[in-house]
Amino acid sequence: MTIKMTRLFTAVLLLTLASCAGTAEQESPMDTTSPTGGPGINISPDLLATTIDPICNMDLAQSKITDTAHYNGGIYAFCSKGCKEEFQKDPAKYVKQ
Ligand SMILES: [Zn+2]
Numbered sequence: 385m386t387i388k389m390t391r392l393f394t395a396v397l398l399l400t401l402a403s404c405a406g407t408a409e410q411e412s413p414m415d416t417t418s419p420t421g422g423p424g425i426n427i428s429p430d431l432l433a434t435t436i437d438p439i440c441n442m443d444l445a446q447s448k449i450t451d452t453a454h455y456n457g458g459i460y461a462f463c464s465k466g467c468k469e470e471f472q473k474d475p476a477k478y479v480k481q
Contacts, residue, residue, distance in 0.1 A: 424448040425461075433458030438478035439467035455479060 435445040449461040451468040462468040
């Protein structure tokens with residue numbers, strides 16, 4: 385009886401450990417996607433100077449923000465890296481003062 389109980393306990397313990405390791409492995413790739421500039425940045429629209437992509441005029445409140453840039457004390461969001469690069473060539477051209 386005691387041996388059976390111990391075996392059951394060990395099995396449960398192993399299952400718990402296995403499921404814990406499984407979740408940890410699933411969580412880490414999700415954590416690394418956002419800071420490296422992968423698809424989609426989680427940024428509050430309140431922090432942005434405007435939710436409109438200054439290059440292509442896309443409303444980023446409705447779609448994914450891929451990249452952001454700081455200019456003139458404000459944060460500008462872009463739908464793609466290309467839009468950000470275009471913005472950084474001549475920010476004054478796209479920001480209304
Ligand atoms: Zn864009």
